[in-house]
Amino acid sequence: MITLRPASERGTANFGWLDSKHSFSFGSYYDPEHMGFSALRVINDDSVDPGAGFATHGHRDMEIISYVLQGSIAHKDSEGNVEVLPAGEFQLMSAGSGITHSEYNASKTEPLRFLQIWIQPNTLGNTPGYQQKNFGKAIGLTPIATPTGENGTLHIKQNATLSQLILAPHSELTYTIAAGRRVYVHQVADELIVESQRLAAGDGAKITERQTITFKNELDDQSTALLFDLP
Numbered sequence: 001m002i003t004l005r006p007a008s009e010r011g012t013a014n015f016g017w018l019d020s021k022h023s024f025s026f027g028s029y030y031d032p033e034h035m036g037f038s039a040l041r042v043i044n045d046d047s048v049d050p051g052a053g054f055a056t057h058g059h060r061d062m063e064i065i066s067y068v069l070q071g072s073i074a075h076k077d078s079e080g081n082v083e084v085l086p087a088g089e090f091q092l093m094s095a096g097s098g099i100t101h102s103e104y105n106a107s108k109t110e111p112l113r114f115l116q117i118w119i120q121p122n123t124l125g126n127t128p129g130y131q132q133k134n135f136g137k138a139i140g141l142t143p144i145a146t147p148t149g150e151n152g153t154l155h156i157k158q159n160a161t162l163s164q165l166i167l168a169p170h171s172e173l174t175y176t177i178a179a180g181r182r183v184y185v186h187q188v189a190d191e192l193i194v195e196s197q198r199l200a201a202g203d204g205a206k207i208t209e210r211q212t213i214t215f216k217n218e219l220d221d222q223s224t225a226l227l228f229d230l231p
Contacts, residue, residue: 001209002194005034007187007202010045017052021045023186023204037184037206038230039158042118045202047111053104059095061126063119063156065145066091066103067226069188071112077101081130085114089134090144092154096126115186115226121157122231131155139168141175141227161229167192167217174214175227183207184228185215192216192223199225 011022011029022029023043024036036042041062053074066073066085073085077093078100085091093101105112131154135142145162149155156162165185167173177183184206185192187199193216194205207213217223 001207002197002213003206003208004197004199005204005206007200007204010202017049019047021202036120037228038182039120039122039160040117040184040228040230041120042116043186043204044116045113046116047113048105050105050110050112051108053112054102056100056102058098058100059093060098061121061124062095063121063158064093064095065115065117065119065154065162066093067115067117069113069115071110071114072106073112073114074104074106075101077130079128079130083130083132085132086134088137089132090154092129092131092145092156094121094126094129094157096121096128096157099128115188117162119156119158119160119162122159123157126157129155135164137166139166139171139222141165141173159231163227163229165192165215165223165225165227167215167223169217169220169222172214172216174212176212177207177210177229179211180231182230183210183213184230186226186228188224188226190217190221190223191219192225193218
């Protein structure tokens with residue numbers, strides 16, 4: 001079964017300096033039909049004004065992934081990590097037993113846009129950790145975060161895999177889904193056809209009870225999405 005999550009139906013929050021769109025319930029946005037999907041709890045599409053950002057705040061027992069789409073993030077946390085994440089970079093912060101951090105638009109003149117993703121860990125009270133990497137823009141399916149951290153991927157504390165899906169113009173890819181697994185697709189840019197369903201930027205798709213799923217790009221430009229393989 002494939003269930004669409006249209007971008008136009010996402011929750012919203014606007015604080016002046018922050019314009020955020022929520023695929024799942026978050027903050028003041030509550031929808032019992034969209035509380036998450038398997039271990040995937042949050043996908044927020046955040047646009048941050050120049051020089052603005054999130055002051056120091058705390059998290060615990062959550063795997064938090066940031067993917068920068070435009071601009072750069074200035075990150076600082078209680079584990080001593082002080083980093084800048086440029087566009088194209090993935091960051092995985094394991095909050096574990098407790099961590100505080102701040103994240104700001106690193107530019108005083110240019111906007112910042114990034115995806116904030118939360119995945120619930122399969123064990124609690126882990127030692128906090130920080131990872132950051134650019135995986136490039138290879139055509140096909142590129143693993144980003146895996147339960148083992150193999151082959152240079154980010155090590156996530158959950159039996160879940162996050163992959164970047166980039167399809168060349170007028171191409172397709174078939175993905176095999178293991179028994180009992182679920183898949184969530186978030187369309188990042190351009191357009192993607194998931195079987196017969198068409199996804200535009202910001203749209204999502206919940207995929208259950210399938211053995212395979214075929215993705216097609218019928219455009220003259222590349223299509224970019226994130227694919228979550230979940231328990």
